[in-house]
Amino acid sequence: xxxxxxxxxxxxxxxxxxxxxxxxxxxxxxxxxxxxxxxxxxxxxxxxxxxxxxxxxxxxxxxxxxxxxxxxxxxxxxxxxxxxxxxxxxxxxxxxxxxxxxxxxxxxxxxxxxxxxxxxxxxxxxxxxxxxxxxxxxxxxxxxxxxxxxxxxxxxxxxxxxxxxxxxxxxxxxxxxxxxxxxxxxxxxxxxxxxxxxxxxxxxxxxxxxxxxxxxxxxxxxxxxxxxxxxxxxxxxxxxxxxxxxxxxxxxxxxxxxxxxxxxxxxxxxxxxxxxxxxxxxxxxxxxxxxxxxxxxxxxxxxxxxxxxxxxxxxxxxxxxxxxxxxxxxxxxxxxxxxxxxxxxxxxxxxxxxxxxxxxxxxxxxxxxxxxxxxxxxxxxxxxxxxxxxxxxxxxxxxxxxxxxxxxxxxxx
Amino acid sequence: xxxxxxxxxxxxxxxxxxxxxxxxxxxxxxxxxxxxxxxxxxxxxxxxxxxxxxxxxxxxxxxxxxxxxxxxxxxxxxxxxxxxxxxxxxxxxx
Numbered sequence: 112x113x114x115x116x117x118x119x120x121x122x123x124x125x126x127x128x129x130x131x132x133x134x135x136x137x138x139x140x141x142x143x144x145x146x147x148x149x150x151x152x153x154x155x156x157x158x159x160x161x162x163x164x165x166x167x168x169x170x171x172x173x174x175x176x177x178x179x180x181x182x183x184x185x186x187x188x189x190x191x192x193x194x195x196x197x198x199x200x201x202x203x204x205x206x207x208x209x210x211x212x213x214x215x216x217x218x219x220x221x222x223x224x225x226x227x228x229x230x231x232x233x234x235x236x237x238x239x240x241x242x243x244x245x246x247x248x249x250x251x252x253x254x255x256x257x258x259x260x261x262x263x264x265x266x267x268x269x270x271x272x273x274x275x276x277x278x279x280x281x282x283x284x285x286x287x288x289x290x291x292x293x294x295x296x297x298x299x300x301x302x303x304x305x306x307x308x309x310x311x312x313x314x315x316x317x318x319x320x321x322x323x324x325x326x327x328x329x330x331x332x333x334x335x336x337x338x339x340x341x342x343x344x345x346x347x348x349x350x351x352x353x354x355x356x357x358x359x360x361x362x363x364x365x366x367x368x369x370x371x372x373x374x375x376x377x378x379x380x381x382x383x384x385x386x387x388x389x390x391x392x393x394x395x396x397x398x399x400x401x402x403x404x405x406x407x408x409x410x411x412x413x414x415x416x417x418x419x420x421x422x423x424x425x426x427x428x429x430x431x432x433x434x435x436x437x438x439x440x441x442x443x444x445x446x447x448x449x450x451x452x453x454x455x456x457x458x459x460x461x462x463x464x465x466x467x468x469x470x471x472x473x474x475x476x477x478x479x480x481x482x483x484x485x486x487x488x489x490x491x492x493x494x495x496x497x498x499x500x501x502x503x504x505x506x507x508x509x510x511x512x513x514x515x516x517x518x519x520x521x522x523x524x
Numbered sequence: 525x526x527x528x529x530x531x532x533x534x535x536x537x538x539x540x541x542x543x544x545x546x547x548x549x550x551x552x553x554x555x556x557x558x559x560x561x562x563x564x565x566x567x568x569x570x571x572x573x574x575x576x577x578x579x580x581x582x583x584x585x586x587x588x589x590x591x592x593x594x595x596x597x598x599x600x601x602x603x604x605x606x607x608x609x610x611x612x613x614x615x616x617x618x
Binding site for chain 2: 350351359360361362363364408409410411412413415419452508509510511
C-alpha cells in the first residue's frame with residue numbers, strides 16, 4: 112500500500128482506471144430492467160449476471176449510484192431477529208456479507224464487532240431471552256448476558272444501578288458487524304458492469320407501460336425502454352413507483368434520522384443498541400460515533416433534520432455514556448424508511464406477471480443487501496419466489512399472515 | 525400544530541394516527557376489502573388528510589398536511605367530515 116500511494120503521488124496521470132463505466136446510451140430494450148441503483152438493485156444485477164447468466168440488464172438510477180438509503184443507513188449488520196423467518200433470512204445475509212470482500216474482490220471493510228441489545232426492564236429481559244432462544248434454534252449465535260459480562264465487553268458504558276433506566280441484561284450477538292456502505296454498492300456495481308450490466312445514472316423512471324397483466328417497458332426521462340422483466344428496488348419511493356404499476360402497498364414512508372460525532376480515539380468495540388431508550392451507537396473505522404434512534408413520529412417525504420430527534424437521542428445516549436457530553440456532532444442526515452405494519456420487508460412476486468417487488472425496507476434494508484439481491488435475482492430468473500422469501504410475499508397482508516418482527520430497530524420492546 | 529380545541533401547541537404533544545380512510549361495512553366487507561382497509565396506505569407524496577390526537581387532552585381531530593414539505597395546512601374537528609355517528613353491531617351479538 113505505501114508503494115501504491117507513492118506511485119499515485121508521483122504519477123502525472125492518475126493511474127487508477129475508471130471502474131464503474133460512464134452511463135451509456137439506452138438500448139431499445141433489455142431482458143431485465145432494475146429500477147433503483149442502490150445496494151439492493153446492484154446486488155440483484157450482480158447475482159443475475161454472475162449466477163444466472165442474465166447479462167442484458169439495465170439498472171436505472173434517478174440520482175447517482177447508491178445515493179438513496181444505501182448512503183443513509185448506519186451500516187449495522189446482524190441476524191438476531193425475533194421471528195424464525197426473519198432470523199433465517201438475515202442469517203443468510205450475514206453469511207454472505209462475511210465473505211463479500213472476497214466474493215467481490217473489493218474491500219467492503221467488514222468489521223465484526225459483536226452486537227449488544229440492552230434490556231432495561233423485566234419485559235425486555237424476557238424478549239431478549241426469547242430472541243436468544245429463537246436465534247440459537249435457527250443456528251444464529253446469540254446469548255443473554257448479565258452486567259458483569261457487559262462490563263467486560265464494554266467497560267466505558269454506565270452500568271450503575273442508579274441510572275434512570277439501569278441496564279439489567281443484554282442480548283449478545285457476536286456476529287454483529289459494520290461495513291462500508293458505499294463500498295458494498297460499488298463492489299456489486301463494478302463486478303456486475305464487468306459482466307455487461309449497464310448502469311444508467313441520472314435516469315429517472317417516470318412511468319410504466321402496462322399491457323394486460325404484463326409490464327412491457329418503462330418510461331424514463333431519457334425515453335422509453337422495453338423490458339422483459341422489471342424489478343423495483345426503490346426504498347423510500349416504493350409507493351410512488353408501485354402507484355405507476357397500479358399496486359397498492361401497506362407502506363408508510365417515515366424519515367429515519369441519524370448523526371455522527373467528531374472522530375474520537377477508539378473506545379467502543381461492540382455495537383450498542385437499546386430498544387427501550389431508542390438509541391443505537393457504534394464507532395466507525397474513522398472513530399466517529401454513528402448514532403441513530405427511532406423513526407420520526409409521523410410520515411413525511413423529506414430528509415430534513417429536527418431538534419426533537421437530536422435532543423431525544425442524545426439525552427438517552429448520555430445515560431449510557433455520560434462522558435460524551437462535550438463531544439460535538441459532525442453531521443446529521445435522514446433517510447426515507449418504508450415502514451410496513453409488521454416491520455418485515457415485502458419481496459417477491461406481484462399481481463403483474465413480470466414485475467417483481469423489493470420494498471418495505473424500513474430500518475432493516477442495508478443488512479439484507481446481499482441476501483435480497485441474491486434471492487430476488489433467483490426470483491427473476493426462475494419466475495418463482497424461493498422458500499426463504501415466501502413469508503415476505505406482498506399477498507401476506509390480504510391473507511392475514513404477517514411476520515411480526517419486533518426484533519427490528521426503531522421498535523420499542 | 526394548531527389544535528382545534530387547544531390552539532397552537534408544540535408538535536411533541538401530538539401523535540399522528542394515520543390516514544383518514546373510508547371504512548367498509550365491517551359486517552359485509554370481504555376479507556380482501558377489510559385487509560385493504562386495515563393495511564394499505566395511499567402514502568401520498570403530497571397533501572394528506574390524517575387523524576391526529578392531542579395527547580394531554582385526548583382530543584382527536586383531522587389535519588391536512590403536505591407530506592413533502594412538512595407543513596400543516598389545516599386542522600379541524602372530525603365533525604366536519606363525519607356528520608353522522610357510526611354504530612357498530614350491539615355488544616350482545618358479538
